[in-house]
Amino acid sequence: MNRLAALRASMTETGIDFLVLAGKEDIFYLSGFYGSRALSLITLDVALLCVDFRYTEQAAKQASGWEIIGSFDELFFRLRDMIFAAGNDKLYFDPVGMGYLDYVKLAEALPGCDLLPSEQMMRRLRAVKDSDEVELIVQAQYLAESSFTDIVNRGLCDRSEKMLAADINCAMIQDGADKPAFDTIVLAGSRSSMPHAEAGENRVGWNDSVLIDWGARRKYYNSDTTRMLFCGRMDARLNKIYDIVLQAQTMALEAAVPGMPCCDLDRIAREFISNNGYGDNFGHGLGHGVGLEIHELPVLNPSSQEVLQPGMVITVEPGIYLPDIGGVRIEDLVLITENGNKNLTGLSKERIIM
Numbered sequence: 549m550n551r552l553a554a555l556r557a558s559m560t561e562t563g564i565d566f567l568v569l570a571g572k573e574d575i576f577y578l579s580g581f582y583g584s585r586a587l588s589l590i591t592l593d594v595a596l597l598c599v600d601f602r603y604t605e606q607a608a609k610q611a612s613g614w615e616i617i618g619s620f621d622e623l624f625f626r627l628r629d630m631i632f633a634a635g636n637d638k639l640y641f642d643p644v645g646m647g648y649l650d651y652v653k654l655a656e657a658l659p660g661c662d663l664l665p666s667e668q669m670m671r672r673l674r675a676v677k678d679s680d681e682v683e684l685i686v687q688a689q690y691l692a693e694s695s696f697t698d699i700v701n702r703g704l705c706d707r708s709e710k711m712l713a714a715d716i717n718c719a720m721i722q723d724g725a726d727k728p729a730f731d732t733i734v735l736a737g738s739r740s741s742m743p744h745a746e747a748g749e750n751r752v753g754w755n756d757s758v759l760i761d762w763g764a765r766r767k768y769y770n771s772d773t774t775r776m777l778f779c780g781r782m783d784a785r786l787n788k789i790y791d792i793v794l795q796a797q798t799m800a801l802e803a804a805v806p807g808m809p810c811c812d813l814d815r816i817a818r819e820f821i822s823n824n825g826y827g828d829n830f831g832h833g834l835g836h837g838v839g840l841e842i843h844e845l846p847v848l849n850p851s852s853q854e855v856l857q858p859g860m861v862i863t864v865e866p867g868i869y870l871p872d873i874g875g876v877r878i879e880d881l882v883l884i885t886e887n888g889n890k891n892l893t894g895l896s897k898e899r900i901i902m
Contacts, residue, residue, distance in 0.1 A: 571645020624657035695719035729763030774879035
C-alpha cells in the first residue's frame with residue numbers, strides 16, 4: 549500500500565472525508581514536494597497541493613500525480629465547493645503541522661464549517677518507516693559518526709564549544725550530508741549539566757568533560773547521537789554516573805522489542821537510575837522517534853501511550869545531570885525489528901579520554 553492509500557485507509561476508518569495538511573514533512577512524505585510553505589487537501593479520491601509562485605515549478609516536478617494549485621484562495625474556493633457538494637460540514641486538519649495563521653485563514657474561508665484535529669494521524673503513519681526510509685537514516689548516521697571520529701582525532705582541548713560544533717557540521721556536509729539534523733550541542737565542563745544548552749564561547753579545559761549531541765540529515769531524513777569525551781582526568785562523580793547511565797541504557801536496549809509500551813521501556817531505565825540515587829537528575833524522557841523530523845512519534849517517557857512497532861526508529865538516551873558539576877548522556881539510534889531491535893549506532897560507548 550502506498551503512502552497516500554495508507555492515509556486514505558486511516559481516514560476511512562476514522563470517518564474523515566476532508567483533511568488539510570500544512571506540515572512540510574507531512575506533505576513531503578505523501579507527495580515528494582518539500583518547501584517552506586504549502587497546504588494540501590486530501591479526500592478519498594482527490595489530492596491537491598497548493599503552493600505559491602516560488603514553488604510552482606518545483607512542485608510540478610516533485611509531486612508527480614498531484615494536482616498543483618498556485619493560489620491559496622483557489623484552494624479555499626475548491627474546498628468550499630467540495631464540502632457543499634458533499635453536504636459535509638466537518639473539515640479535519642493535522643494539529644501538529646497546522647500553524648495558527650493557517651487555521652485562522654481556513655476558519656475565515658469556511659464559515660459554519662467545523663474544523664477538527666485529526667489527532668496526529670500523519671505523525672502516526674510516519675512513525676513506522678519503510679526500508680527506503682531506514683536506509684536514508686542509516687546513511688545519515690554513518691555521516692554523523694564519520695564527522696565525529698574526524699573531530700575527535702583532531703583533539704578538543706582549548707577549543708571553543710562553538711568551534712567544535714562548527715567543525716562537526718562542516719565535516720558532515722563535506723562527507724555528503726544535506727545539513728546538520730539540528731543545532732549541534734557541544735557542552736564543556738559544568739555546562740554539560742544543562743541537557744540542551746547551546747554551544748557557546750566556553751573553551752574545553754584540561755580535566756573537562758565534553759557532551760556532544762549531533763546528527764546529520766540525508767535526503768530529508770535525520771540521525772541523532774550523543775557521546776561523552778573527557779580531556780585529562782575524569783571527575784570521580786562523573787565517572788560514577790557514567791557507569792549508571794551506561795547500564796541504564798544497556799538494560800533498555802536489551803528490553804526494546806515490538807509490542808512493548810514506550811512508557812515501560814522508559815520505566816526500566818528510570819527505575820535503575822532512581823534506585824542508584826539519581827532519579828531527580830534524570831528529568832527528560834528516555835527517547836523519541838527519528839525520521840523526517842528529529843523529534844517525532846513514538847515518544848518514550850512515563851506518560852507515553854505508544855507501543856513499539858517494527859519499523860520504528862527511536863533514540864535511547866538516558867542521562868544524569870548534576871548542576872554546577874556536569875552531566876552524562878549516552879544516546880544510540882535504534883531500529884525496532886520484527887524480533888527485537890537493531891542498534892544503528894556504531895560508535896563505541898567506552899570512555900573516550902583524550
